[in-house]
Structures are given as structure tokens and as C-alpha cells.
Amino acid sequence: QPHPKPPSASFHPPTSSVFTPLDTFLPRHLGPRNSDVEQMLSVLGYKSLDDFVADTIPQGVRVDELSDDPTNGLRPYSELELSRRVDEVAGMNKPMKSYIGMGYHNAIVPPVIQRNILENPAWYTAYTPYSPEQSQGRLESLINFQTVAISLTGLPIANASLLDEATAAAEGMAMCLASVPKPTFNKGKKVFLVSPSVAPQTIAVLQTRADGFGITLKVAESDATFVKEVETLGQAQLMGAMVQYPDVNGDIRDWEGVTAAVKAVGGKMVVASDLLALTMLKPPGEWGADIVCGNSQRFGVPAGYGGPHAAFFACTDEMKRKMPGRLVGLSKGARGEPAYRLALQTREQHIRREKATSNVCTAQALLANMAAMYAVYHGPEGLKRIAGKVHSLARVLAKSLDNLGFKIVNSSYFDTLTIDVSSAGLSADQVHSTSTKVGINFRHISPTTIGITLDESVGPLDLTDIVNVFYAALTKPLIQPESLEELSKELSMNSNSVSEPSQSLGKLTRTSRFLQQSVFNKHHSETDMLRYMMHLQEKDYSLVHGMIPLGSCTMKLNSTSSMVPISSKEFGGVHPFAPIDQAKGYKQLFTELERDLSLVTGYDATSLQPNSGASGEYAGLKVIQAYHQSKGEGHRNVCLIPLSAHGTNPASAAMVSYKVVPIKALVDGSLDLNDLKEKAEKHKDELAAFMVTYPSTFGVFEEGIEEACRIVHENGGQVYVDGANCNSLVGLTSLGRVGGDVSHTNLHKTFSIPHGGGGPGVGPISCKSHLSPFLPSHPLIPTGGSTPISAVSAAPWGSASINLISWAYIKMLGGSGLTNVSKIALLNANYIAERLRPYYNIRFTNKNKRVAHELLIDLGEFEKSVGLKVSDFSKRLQDYSFHPPTAQWPISTCWLIEPTESEPKHELDRFIDALISIRKEVDEIASGKYTQDDNVFKHAPHPLEVLTDAEWTRPYSREKAVFPVPTLRKSKFWPSVSRVDDAAGDLNLICECGTTEDYA
Amino acid sequence: QPHPKPPSASFHPPTSSVFTPLDTFLPRHLGPRNSDVEQMLSVLGYKSLDDFVADTIPQGVRVDELSDDPTNGLRPYSELELSRRVDEVAGMNKPMKSYIGMGYHNAIVPPVIQRNILENPAWYTAYTPYSPEQSQGRLESLINFQTVAISLTGLPIANASLLDEATAAAEGMAMCLASVPKPTFNKGKKVFLVSPSVAPQTIAVLQTRADGFGITLKVAESDATFVKEVETLGQAQLMGAMVQYPDVNGDIRDWEGVTAAVKAVGGKMVVASDLLALTMLKPPGEWGADIVCGNSQRFGVPAGYGGPHAAFFACTDEMKRKMPGRLVGLSKGARGEPAYRLALQTREQHIRREKATSNVCTAQALLANMAAMYAVYHGPEGLKRIAGKVHSLARVLAKSLDNLGFKIVNSSYFDTLTIDVSSAGLSADQVHSTSTKVGINFRHISPTTIGITLDESVGPLDLTDIVNVFYAALTKPLIQPESLEELSKELSMNSNSVSEPSQSLGKLTRTSRFLQQSVFNKHHSETDMLRYMMHLQEKDYSLVHGMIPLGSCTMKLNSTSSMVPISSKEFGGVHPFAPIDQAKGYKQLFTELERDLSLVTGYDATSLQPNSGASGEYAGLKVIQAYHQSKGEGHRNVCLIPLSAHGTNPASAAMVSYKVVPIKALVDGSLDLNDLKEKAEKHKDELAAFMVTYPSTFGVFEEGIEEACRIVHENGGQVYVDGANCNSLVGLTSLGRVGGDVSHTNLHKTFSIPHGGGGPGVGPISCKSHLSPFLPSHPLIPTGGSTPISAVSAAPWGSASINLISWAYIKMLGGSGLTNVSKIALLNANYIAERLRPYYNIRFTNKNKRVAHELLIDLGEFEKSVGLKVSDFSKRLQDYSFHPPTAQWPISTCWLIEPTESEPKHELDRFIDALISIRKEVDEIASGKYTQDDNVFKHAPHPLEVLTDAEWTRPYSREKAVFPVPTLRKSKFWPSVSRVDDAAGDLNLICECGTTEDYA
């Protein structure tokens, strides 16, 4: 009897077949049903979707619609097929236990946090907390994160996360530069001295970043000569320095003298550090550091092959106004209640356009929340116990190796040993090949030295395995865990010693207390922890409640099918610097995603390294710069940017030292091609690049896009098309087709990675073949082109693990699905525009009265007529149970509204009805029924607490305040505080949680 | 170089070691911190926890505390160790693809439902919706479930789920009996005729259940002779009949004539059916069925090796008042708004004690919700497409097999083929051994016949694999999927044919529409679905909000660590009748859990088959009955039961035809031993059993328990100790130790399985060795003792997959952890009692003023003094953001309060403060400040809508209504409707969702 072998796995039934899967993704992803689409088209006056699209996107730039052709890899997978494919790809990863360290650890994710934050759409589908009355939950959690950073580093101010440790260090370096007084600066005080024991990926990113700022990055000869080098550079040259504590090789140096020396010559000190180690170590803030940053990943976030994780970043009070990223502060609501909000900046202000030293925007909020919750769950005592245990195990390991005759190179350590294996007659290769056999990765340092970093996950059996690698390499009989237990007793250790400070740290032992605030000392049972997270969750509006019509943010459905894989062990458990043959699943995934993204954007090659849109812009400009250099035109440094551009564009240009030349817009919102031509020709010899957003930030398909690109090319420039928001064009046209040379796309917008309350994000860049040799490399794992720029992120593939989501999204939609998504995104936006036209001023449309996937509504007239500002409208819309649209950007009197394809028609109608009702409320002021000062807008939003006021002194009823339309009685999301006062909070900045803070 | 082999995996460091894990479960599970425990003890006047326990549990029955001795299997696992162990055990299961059918299918669980219901603590930690104002979400979902059953079966009434198809059928049989008019009944109209093509596990459970009711269960000779047999039995004997549609072998018979014949002789017709098939088939309600039941598992619930899944159950209007289980109905709130609640019954009423024909209590709410949501997500058109496709694939399979010369035994079919393989010269064994080689299970029917059931998960490759088993068995060259695609075209199939009714079903084709209600036609995008589930979730109070102090329900933490494994494929994907060598992981798990439960309860053997506490009681009494029979004392039929017993006790006794003799209690709440002695002696010759709850339902450790057991034993009876609520005694004493012969424990209480909003549950029975030979068997997979009773559940191990939770709970706590849990459960209850003593009448305590793990508060005095009923207190407590305690049971004027060990002290204090505040509100009525009719109690609860009333006509303020204590301003769970009117709803019973029903 023959064994029935499996049939060919590549059979894909035609869509007409009875075998076609039913669990297809497209109809689940799209909001409007087919019958809705018909109705909406008829409102717009079209017979077919294609007629509508033809009126919306200029024919000239249309491409053949993407098809489901299996040969282009874009055959759609059903949800079940996708899940099977994920299992297959996951199975290709063979994660070994990694003790490589270098900022990445095996984390224990507390299951209650994993399930209720990482795997909870109420947390991951939220946006950056720009609407504070609807975001008090995650604002509180982010302030907890800031408090962790403040408390552990010993510095007074911390932000709500940065992208990774290396870019955080680069931000620190830029802040040092920005702190140099102008006169001195101009005289060339521009050297930044880095300790050679800073992690290599950090040094690589510093190197990349230094160039653009005109900083001379100098790696010190050695830590021993550091002070001397500081003195040599002196007041004239040194603007800052950076050290790592503990350093990448594990050593814990006393940097106090060095810090003093740096300061003595007017420099600032940046320190990379480790939160867990800081529970035992004297905090850098206590020995003079100006900035402390690092990775918070080991606080309960999976390694995920490099990301996403939240970098923490703290600085002195003096430097706070130069701090990049988002900062949560405490302010108060209109009723006097405490209320959190983003402080010292709004989205647009903190990106200071061409004056910026940072372009960071999307950060790592979700992961910062996980890390903060980890600290809440463990509390200071729990963290100390964990740190103490990790350190104790490192001591047991050191002792075992010492007994075997191995020399430990670092004289002090927390969790990391650098071992000179030649001292026992071995080569590093011998040790590595032995360890690989038992599924263990050590750090490769040199032919004679290896590194081992322990972590919270290490148990007695794991440690025995580690030690036995050395016994085996020496061909000695293996030991049992009991011997290590014996050894720990010889070292006078017991379960108590894990909570005592280690003597071995000497005068660097931490004496100051940390995390004494009640929030870190209360929620230590799982029940309590769960309730705390739920208590916060219930204050936050997210996609689980309704539409988030934030223009330029693309708040679309993040399908569960695509979210499930990211929390699997096979993807979560891989160290970013593990040998690549252990990560073949990832490799496969990246290859497919890069190919798909290149195809979809109309380019030839893609790099996944940039871990945000802004980081993509920066990388893309770097690539352009390298290209010009390769042609001997490295002097080109003018970058043309329309005035309407997103703030990150000029900021990114500034960061590569490009001179920004603004381009005007015409009254109809389109690019002023004459102005462009004039400027391009004027700067012909220095023209480096043109950065343009397509469709434009005004929500229209620029008719002159091709012409514009032609002009730039003719004048020697390269075209950077900002594709952050390309949800309207996938499959219909492409960024390459319209004339771009390089673009980033925001996978956290168009490609369905959730926003996570302000990150993570992925901003891959795709480019034409002439630029592909310059795609970014990485110092540890080869990536990028043949003559690459240096790294832009700490990890080779940036926020590696979340690429799974976009990969799955593309796989499940396939070519025709992607194209359909664009069409419905256009339809949803145009349906809103059409229905609102009688009531509001739609600022820009194309000649057919069509907008792209978003629309600008100009509310300026109402400020004049009835004294209502855009923010009054935004606050009032909350009372209708909506998150407000993007406000005052890109035009200060406007709302920018983007519904996305995944909003159902009934939700669009609810939104339209709310806006019509609000328009009537405006009329009530115009007609004199209510005054300009005392009306539903000025007191909005109305949290439910106002209803309990015994006396009601408002001119409108309680019901009108909170239930302006009757459906709200059935379902309403309530703001949890009254209107938040930004000024009050900025005046008196409080960015850590209070010691007596409490929740009921 | 030797390969470094792994060290011994059995190393367990002593707790004093530095290697002891830090992620231990006990401190996460317990609410109070160590410092809280000290404070609480000092309130109670004790120096140590042990002194306190000594005063609480009678010394006489104490056992040696459970230890962590690894030899007894009770060494505690850390959370990480547990997760590794789970992976290990999961890896021992080798699930093959099963096409066994028989009521269990490979389901596709929509990921959005899996993540947001099955894996969401807000859904799974809720209780049965007894507090309707705080439970409108899941009440709505359950009414959706009822609507699915009503609409698909064609009957007007359906309940909110039963335990499984087999017990549902048994409930149906009992209803038939109960419908027989008394005179006829007494004349012996007691025969129930069952078609032989009903599933064997159903027949087995019917058999078990028939005995107790004195029913003669007769399996018809054949379906062909069914009518004749009906006629032969005739009016005098036949009380009901049962058929399956489609039957277990796949055949779809026209039962209309048979049904008419049954009715002609005054019998009722019970039909087992399949929801998916009913989308295509004429519903039984249209051809005369009185009752239709079945398994809803294939509506998106994992097979889970047999459960948990929800059985659906529908009946005629005439029979509705005999329907067992919970029924959700529509009523209205005090403000006139529509409001759902449990109809026609309260917890106590629907269990009609000794007059009961059913003891069902906990059902399968969580799984019913999943199935309902599956129907919401797919809608009628989606369900039709799925059914159409499954049926089409079955036709392709039939055609392929026919082409190969195999005879299909069943002439009609929906998804199941019975194949006579001898027709092509093969034996069934040949086919099975071939299929096993490629990882496929078919149904074993006979040496010449096999069964194949297709389902939603079958794709073209799967079907090709199936067909190739036959090609291989015939040693023919294998086919490719393309051939099946060809075949489907020959059958004129295409993707449209899956939504057309199949001609092959002839006059049994369904013509009536179903699920036309808007809820089933609206939420078909994932965004919509997610929002609908969240919209419902936000109306429901669960453990994520705060304490649920329901006495006798043990609402404790269900840890994420223990919940995670149940949704894994390795556990979810196993068919209950798959060859047991594919389920070695399960086997290991059951062996360990049975051993642990036996140890902990003080017994010798355990059966996991009963899938609820009540089902355990029934099984335990059956075992006692079998034991008496084995000793020739089968006539013993008196069961002594204290009056205070849970309603299920007398109901279970009635179901085994025991005569219930009540035993009185003394004024101090203790058992009247004299009364017991008198009755035991009086019934000496017929004494079968004594059922007693320990600790008593009054919340005290019965001092006379040992004496009581002795009396019963002396008089020839066996002792059934109801251990549903043994959360106070694990590790301190045991059910066996106090004198029990057999007990059930509710794993969904003491052992941490979440309540799921009213199920699932597991009610294993443990017994002494003399009873173990009688533990229940199963017709398909051997289980139980050497001379077992027949099956009590459809699946061999009942709700198999959720046993994982209790297994993990025990593993993570270990012996000393389990014991500590009991101590803290006692402490929490006694702390509440002590602090409330000055304000309320604590009804019963032991002689040291201690209660067990729950306490009775008597509110009777307030009805007399100020006209407040227990329900007024319960409603008012909602305004304080609590779920009310168990009310009016076991004493009608009382609250029964159980905090469990996992409530933190600050939550206990919040509860105590609320009760003290409420006591003051009582005084305000007593003092005349408010009248007896118009006060905060009578209008409670206050949903937030009342606050929008423009006119406030109440004598108390808005603030007093909703924020009686200030902390509520920070955090409050709001009831979503005003007080629900039970009477209005019962008068005008509506138990399906309306066609115009809508949500905003």
C-alpha cells in the first residue's frame, strides 16, 4: 500500500470555484457593505465605483490596478490560510536561548499585561493622546513610564518614550549640541566624545546622525584615557560626551570624574543605562549626568528580533525645553480636577520644522505602557529582587568560570560577563560551537573573548546549561544544578540575598530609594493589576468605541488575524543579533514584505530599518545625500519643501544639514509650479531634493505632481515623496509612478499596524534602483545596499516583529483587495465631503469636486461670526461620542478628516449627523439664542460629573449638554475630565506621578 | 568534544535558595499583602494566622496541612515553569485532522471573537446575570443565542444553553415525561422510544437518566420500523420519542409521519439537530417537533476534546414552563426603557427542589455567547454560504468515492457520509490505517463501514487528502486537487452554488427565512463586530471592575497564566472521540488533576466527567445507588437533606428517584443532630444517602459533621458531601476527612475556572475506594471504574479543555499555596464580618464568633422597621459600584457574602464602607428624613440617564443618588438601566431579539 503523499500545496482554486475560501479578509476589513457602496455612490452621483475613482484620481498617473496574480505574490490568503502560513513561517525561526545582551534580554512578560495591554484592542487601537479628555488612562500610564525613568535615573524630567536606545542617544547628542551657546557653537565646539564601551549599534547610529549636524564624533581610544581626551579637546571643541553604565561589556565604571571633566570644559554628559541595573546602582543623575537614556525592553517586553520597545529618556531641568518626543504633564480640567495632557508641545510645535534638532513624532507608547505596567506590577521591592537575583546568578556564573580557570575580563559587573576563553586554552569559536549545539547563543566579541548576559528568565537549569557549555568545551564531565546550588552557598547566598544590595558594587551601590509613589506600591496582586489596567482603559477612547477621523493618521481596522502572531514565542523570543540562520522565518517575512512594498509603491527596493515615518524620511534623505556624493555632487544641499508639508519633512531635512527652501501653494491648494520652477532653477547647482507629500496634506491628488518631479529632476535634484499617508492610492497609482525616487510609507497607517496610543510604528523606505545601493546597513548584521549609509536604528530591521502585521495585511488582501481598499477609502471620504458640503466649507477639492481619502473643513468663518475656535468644535464633538479630527493642521483654521475604508456607512452617517447637529448649534449662537461665551461649545466637553451638580446654571439643558442626539442615550463614550487647561500645566510642569496619587 | 547534555530536569531548589523562582503565583493570587494580613488579624484580635484558623475550623477535623512535597506532586510551579510545563504537555497531544463528526467539528473561531470574548476577562470573569441592571450586555448576547435556536429550529422558545447535546436530550426526555397528564402517568405511560440513528453518547446519557425517572428507554429496531413500534407502544405506554436530523450517520430522514404517529398516541417528539444543517433543512418546528436540541460547537467554538460547548434547546410554547435552564427575556426598567433579565425563574425557583425534573444551574454561557457572536458575524447569508459549501464538498466527496466504486450507505446527506468500504473490497481497518498515516481520523462504525463528516475548515487540499486515502488504500495513483475542481464542475458547482439551496435535499429543503433580525445583519465587518462586542461588554460588571461578593459562588481571580493555554491549538483542536494515543497530553493532565483532586478532597479516586456541580451531584448519587445495588440493597431510596441545602441537592436526589426527607436546623444554624438521628433510624432500612454541604450553606463549619456522618453510616446510608464551595477548607481539612463517601467540587469556584457569565463549569466527583468501581463510563472511550454507571455527559471527560485551568491553578499554588489560599479566604470573610458586626446582624457564627469563608447578614429587621427588602439593598449596592451578594438564599431575609482570597484589603474596605454608608441611609429613613416609599433604596439603582432629567423631583440630591461616597467620582461602574421589572417581563414573555432591535 503506498503511503498517500500530500497533494501539491500550491493549488489555488479560481474565485469562481466552489473551493474558494469563504473566510476572506476583504469584506471583513471594509466598513461599507456592497449595498452601502451603491447608496453612497448614488449620493455622489455615480453609477459605478470605477467612474467615481476616475473622477478622483488624475488619469495621467493611474497604473494598471494590482491584481491577484499569484506570480506577483499578491494572491489573497483567507484568514485560515494566513494562520497556517504564519505557523509555517514561525516554524522557520529556530530561536535559541540568547545571552547576548547589548540592550536586549529574555523578558518575562507578565501574562496579565500581555493579555490586557499588548493583546487588547482597547489599548492598541488608540491614537496618541491628543484629545486629553478622552485619553486620561494612557496619559496616566505614560506618566508612570516617565516616573520610572525619572526615579531610576535620578534626573528630574523624562519623556514618554523614544524609538530605541541608539536613536535616543543620538537625540541626546543633538541636545548637547543645541545647548552650546550660539557664539561658541559657531566657533566649532562640535566634538562629541564617545566611550568605546558604548554598544556598537549605538555608536553606528550616532555616527550616522553626527554627520548631518556637522558634529565630529570621536570614539575615545579607551575608557582609561577618556579624561585625558576630554581635556585635550577642551572647552573649544568638546560639546558633549557619552558613556554607558554598565557598559556593553558589563563593566560598571565610576564615571563621576569623567563627568566632572566634561562639564569643566562646558560639555554635557549623556549616559546610556539599564533600568534593572539602576535599581542597584547609584543613579547617573546623582553623579552628574545631564541625559540618561536606554532601552526599557527588559521590563516585560518581548525581544521581538529587535523591536518594538520603548527607549526611556531623562534629562536635567535645564535641558527640558530641548527634549525631543512627547512629554506628559499634569494640568487641570475646567472644573479644577487634576488632568493629564501632552505638555510643552503640540504635535506641530514640538517638531520645529527646519529649526528642529529632532523629527521624532510617533514613538513607542504601547511598549512604554507595557514597561510602566511591569514596574507597577513588581514595584520597587519586586524590581530589586529581580535585579538582585540576576546579579547573584552572574556571581555564581563568574565563580564557576573562575573555578574552571577562565578569566573574567570585566572587574565589576551587574549581569554581564566578558570572558577571555583563551585563559583556559580555548578559542571563542570552540565555545560558540559548543553552545550552539545545546541551543544557546553567547555574544561574539573577539576570537578570544565572548560575552554572557543573564536576565530574569534564567533558572537553575538554564545556568547549569550555560556552565556546562564550558565544561563540555574543556571535555570535562558535566555538572548538575546541585553543584551550582552548592556554589551559591559558598558565596553565602540565599533567597534573601536577592533583595539585599550586593557588596560587590562598592561605592556605586544605590542608596537612594525609588518608585515610592503609591501606584508602584499598590497593584501587586493580579486582581489589582487587572483592575488598574481596566480602570485606565475605560477612560480612553479608541477604535473599539467608534471612528477616529484623524486626518493624516489613517486610523483603520487592525485585524485580529494580523495581531495574533506578534505575541507568539517564535517571533517574540528572537534576539536581534542572533545568528541569522536562527531567524529564517523573519528573513522570509522581510523578503516578502520588502518585495510587496516595492511593488505596491512602484519602487525597486525597500529597507525596513526605519522605525517610524520620520525616521524613514531621515533615512531617505541620507540615501539621497549618499547618492549625490557617489556622483561627486556631495555639495548639493538645498531641499525644496512645500509650506504645507508635515513638520517632520523640514525637520528631517535640517537633520541632514539641508537648507530648506519653501514652496508656495496656490489658492486652490495645489503646488505653485511656477514657484517650484523658479526656486529649482535658482538653486540648480545646489539642489539636492524636493520633498512632497502625495496626495497632498490638503487631501487632494496634486495634478501637477509629474510636472513637479520633472522640474526637480531636470535641475539635478532627487524627489522624496512622503508616502506616510498613501492609503488612497495603493493599486491605483504609486509613489514611484508619479515621479518619486524614494519614499517612506507609514506601516502604522496605510498598512494596518495599530497606532498603540502613539507608537510603535514602522517607516520603511522604498526607492528606485539607482538609490538602492545606499539603503542603510547595520554594524552587527549585514543589511542594506552595496555601498550603504550607516545604521539609522538600533536593530537591523528596526521594529522587526510588528512587520508581521503589515505582511499579514497585504497577504490577506492580495492585489485586488489592496486596490479595493483604496477605492473605499476614497469613497468614504468623498461621501462625508458630499454630505457636509451644504453645511461646511470644504476647503479644497479637485476640479471634479472630489477629495482624496481625507478632507479639509475650514471652520475659520465661525471664529469670525460667533467666536468659536477649531478647538471649541473639537471639544464639542467629544460630547457626541467621537474623537475629534486632526485640528489646525495643515491649516490653522481647519479640521482634517480621514475616515478610512474600515468605517461602516452607519458610523459615517453618525459622524455626519453629529456635524450637522453641531452646525445647528452654531446657528443658535448666531441667532442670539446663546451668547458667544456661554454655550455648549465653550463648556465642552461635558464629563458626566457635571450632571451631578445640584444647581444647573448653564443656559442650555443637561440633556442638550450630554445627549444632543438621542442615539447617545444607547451608547456613549464619556470624557473623564472637563476641558483640559494646557497653559496651566505648562506653567507648572509636573511630569511624574505624585507620591500620594491614588485611585479608587 | 562531548555534546553537553541537558542536566537533570527534576532539580527543584529549596525555597531558601537564591535559585528559587521569583515569579511565584501565590502572592499574585492573594489579594491582601502580608502587611494587610497583619492589620486584619489585629482587627480580629489575633497574633497569628494560625491562631485565627484554629478558632475558625474545628480542631477535630483538621488534617496535616498540605505541603509542597514534590513526591505528592504538589511542588509549586512558578508562572514561567508552568508555561514551560504546559508547552510540554501540549506537545504530547498529537491532534490529527478529525472527520469523525457525531456532534463535534473542526470549527473556525473568528479571531475577533476568540480575542475579545474567549480571551477577555471582562467576559469570562462575569457571573450569571442575576443582577440585570449590571448585565445587559451578556443578557443581550444570550438572547441572540436564544434567537439563533428559535430561528433555526422553528420553535418559539429557547433557553440560554444547556451543558451538552446528550444531557439536553435527557432534559427533553424528562420534559416529555413531565408533560404526561398525572392520571395517565400513574398508569405507566413511561416509555421513551429512541431512533437507533441517534448518536450513541446521547443514547448512553438518556439511558442513565431514564432509570432515575422510571422511564423505559427503548431503542427502536430500525428507523424503518419506527412508526410501527410507536403504534405498538401506543397511547398507553409511549410518552415521547427522539430522532436525530440529520442522523448520526448523515442521513436526513423525513420524520413528519413518525412525528404525527407519536403525537397521535399522546407522545412528544424530541429532535437532536445541527444548527448549520438547519440553515438548509426544513426546520423540525415546521414538521411537528416539540423539542429540538443539539450542540452549537460548530458555531465557532473549539472542539477542546469534548467541551465546553453550549447545547441549544428549543421547545413549543405549550412546554415552556417545563423548560430547564436559564431563559433570558425582555422586560422593562423603572423608567420604561427596555431591559433584559432572566425570565420565568430565579436561581432558586427554577430548581424546584425535590419536585424538579432537572437540576441544571450553571450552563455554558460563555460558549453560548461565542456561538451567538459567530451567528452575528456571519449573518444568515454567511451561514448559508458556509453550509452550502460544506454540503457541496460532501457531494464532491460522494462523487469521488462513487467513482472509485465505494457505496455510500446513506441515501441523503448534509455533511456526513457513511461508506461501505467492503463495496470496493476493503476493510474499514485498511482505510483507517491508511488515513492515520496521513494524520486523518475517520469515524469507526463497523468492520466494513466508516464515517466522514466535513466541516467549515475543509479546503481543497484537505479534501484531496481525504480522497487520496481511498486511492492509496486501493493502491491507485494519487490525485491532485485539480481533479476535484474538475469534478465540482461536472456537478455544475461554482462559487455561487454554495449560497443556493441544494436540489439534493428535495422536499426537506428549507424555504423559511431565518435570522432576519437586524443584529444578525449589521455587524459583518470586523470593526463593527468588535464595537458591538465592546458595546455589550461595557454594560457588564465583572471581576475586572471590583468584587463580586456572591456567597456560594466563589468569584476569585482566574489567572491569565492558567487561561492562556485553553485557547491553544494543541488543546482546542482535539476531537473527543479521537484515538486516545493522539491525546496523551490530555491523559497526563487528567491523571495529574484526578490525583491532585483526590488528595486535596481526601478521597481515593476522581471522575472528571460531570460538566457542572449539579451534574456531579447527580453522578455521585448514581454511584451511591450502584453501590447499594452491588450489595443487593438496591431498594434503599431515602435521601436525607438539610432544609438549607442548595436547590440542586434535592433536585438531584429526585432525578435518581430518591425520596427526599428534610432535616431541620437548630436556631444557631447547625444541623439538628437529633432530627437527623431520628429520621436516619426511622428510615434505617431504606436509607440510601445523606447529602450535606460542608461548610454549611450558612457559612459555618458544622461542628457536628463527623457525628452526622457516623449516624448515617450506622444506619446503612452513604454520605454525599456537597463540596461545591470548599474554598475554605482545602489543605486544612477535607471532605473525605469529615466523613464523606463521595463529593463533587465545583472547579469553577474553588479551583479557579472562571464563571464565564454563567458557565462553563466542571463538577468532578471524588470518592472513597469502595465507590470508585462505579465511577461513570462512556460508550465510545473507556473511562470510569470496573463496574461503572453509564455516562452522565456527552464527552468522556466532560468539559475537557477547561480542566487545564484548575490543573494549572493547583500546580502553581502547590500544597502550601492551596492551604494558604484557604486561610486567606477565611480571613477575608471574617474581617468583613468583624467590621460589619456593629452595623448588621451576622446571622450565624461558631462559638468563637468566627464564620467560614462566607457570611450571612440578616436584613430582615429592616423590612419590619423601614420597609426595605433584601432586593432594595441589592439594588442600592449597585450605586456604590458593587455587584450585590447572593440574596435571599439560603435564608430569604439574608445576604450571603463571600469575598474570596483574591480580593485585596482595600477592596474589602471599600465594600465595608459602602455597607456602613448604606446602614446610615437606612437610619435616615428610620429617622423620618426620607419616607419608606421615596428614598435612595426604592429608586435604586440609578443609571446615569437619571442625571439628565431636567427636573429632579426626588427628596435626595443627584449627588447622593449616584456618588454616595466621594471615591465613586474617580471610578464607578454604572448600571445601564434602571430597576428591572421581573413581573412585567414574565407576563409578556419575549425571549428572542426583535426584528427592529437596534443599537447606536
Ligand SMILES: Cc1ncc(COP(=O)(O)O)c(C=O)c1O
Ligand atoms: C505626512 C506625514 N509625514 C510624516 C509623518 C511622520 O510619521 P511618524 O509619526 O511615524 O514619524 C506623518 C505622521 O504623522 C505624516 O502624516
Ligand SMILES: Cc1ncc(COP(=O)(O)O)c(C=O)c1O
Ligand atoms: C452548594 C452548592 N451545590 C451545588 C451547586 C451546583 O453547581 P452548578 O451550578 O455548577 O451546577 C452550587 C452552585 O451553585 C452550590 O453552591
Ligand SMILES: O=C([O-])O
Ligand atoms: O447558581 C449558582 O451558582 O448557585
